[in-house]
Amino acid sequence: MSKSFKSGFVALIGRPNVGKSTLMNNLIGQKIAITSSKPQTTRNRIQTVYTGDEGQVIFLDTPGIHKAKNKLGDYMVNVAESTLKDVDVICWLVEPTTFIGAGERHIAEVLSRSKTPVFLIINKIDTVKPEKLLEVIAAYKDILEFAEIIPVSALKGTNTSDVLSSIFKYFEEGPMYFDEDTITDQPERQITAELIREKALRNLDDEIPHGIAVVIERMKERRSGRGKDSHNIIDIDATIICERNSHKGIVIGKGGAMLKKIGSEARRDIEMMVGCKVNLKLWVKVRESWRDSDIFIKNYGYDKNKIEL
Numbered sequence: 001m002s003k004s005f006k007s008g009f010v011a012l013i014g015r016p017n018v019g020k021s022t023l024m025n026n027l028i029g030q031k032i033a034i035t036s037s038k039p040q041t042t043r044n045r046i047q048t049v050y051t052g053d054e055g056q057v058i059f060l061d062t063p064g065i066h067k068a069k070n071k072l073g074d075y076m077v078n079v080a081e082s083t084l085k086d087v088d089v090i091c092w093l094v095e096p097t098t099f100i101g102a103g104e105r106h107i108a109e110v111l112s113r114s115k116t117p118v119f120l121i122i123n124k125i126d127t128v129k130p131e132k133l134l135e136v137i138a139a140y141k142d143i144l145e146f147a148e149i150i151p152v153s154a155l156k157g158t159n160t161s162d163v164l165s166s167i168f169k170y171f172e173e174g175p176m177y178f179d180e181d182t183i184t185d186q187p188e189r190q191i192t193a194e195l196i197r198e199k200a201l202r203n204l205d206d207e208i209p210h211g212i213a214v215v216i217e218r219m220k221e222r223r224s225g226r227g228k229d230s231h232n233i234i235d236i237d238a239t240i241i242c243e244r245n246s247h248k249g250i251v252i253g254k255g256g257a258m259l260k261k262i263g264s265e266a267r268r269d270i271e272m273m274v275g276c277k278v279n280l281k282l283w284v285k286v287r288e289s290w291r292d293s294d295i296f297i298k299n300y301g302y303d304k305n306k307i308e309l
């Protein structure tokens with residue numbers, strides 16, 4: 001390890017659907033966090049690791065900061081805001097617009113109380129003209145003092161290397177917290193559940209995905225076939241939880257078509273992650289108003305007692 005090896009923690013924060021997960025996946029070079037066009041896709045803090053010659057960056061992708069409407073929403077906002085306590089750099093992602101709404105102003109107020117360097121990451125610059133970008137920078141410069149302002153397109157990878165190089169400028173020499181092959185601390189079961197939820201988010205109507213959770217009931221590897229034809233296969237049983245009987249029918253679809261589509265798309269991503277064949281079976285259950293139940297929220301992987309870093 002180099003004598004000048006640097007390391008530290010970086011929080012990615014912002015309003016829902018600004019591209020935090022897409023940026024993180026781009027920076028580490030591998031898909032860990034799920035993405036979709038729907039807000040509040042990320043519910044838990046997701047920790048990923050970038051290791052290069054210069055050092056190691058531990059990214060903390062957080063749920064979008066929003067006005068909570070239920071206990072799950074409260075949990076997500078607490079996760080996002082508590083992540084700011086013990087990091088070395090905060091990257092605040094915004095969209096390239098001069099309109100600074102109440103949500104952005106709330107985030108600016110939260111950040112104004114922090115002594116941690118804040119980067120303004122203006123994402124989705126591929127959607128606006130350069131002159132518009134200058135107006136966006138001018139608008140945001142008035143509401144907070146930023147250590148760096150970096151325009152990027154997380155989707156296309158534009159200027160994302162500038163984010164990494166700038167982060168290391170604010171890091172001090174430190175240890176390698178994770179071995180160089182580590183990409184995330186997320187268990188495979190959790191990533192598997194999130195990949196299934198991503199496909200549901202992308203395929204279902206807008207009002208349904210917010211009330212969906214995914215629980216992995218079983219995930220077990222075995223050998224299949226004989227001799228040269230033998231290979232590893234992972235059997236996965238998963239349950240999609242929804243809040244209403246009417247939603248259950250939509251998730252399943254006519255003749256089971258929607259559930260089959262969700263399962264087929266999820267299986268392909270899971271196989272890429274685990275590196276072998278996957279036998280995925282999906283079920284759908286109804287748990288009315290689970291997002292306002294402390295017990296169900298905890299059982300489905302959103303434990304408020306595990307928020308602290």
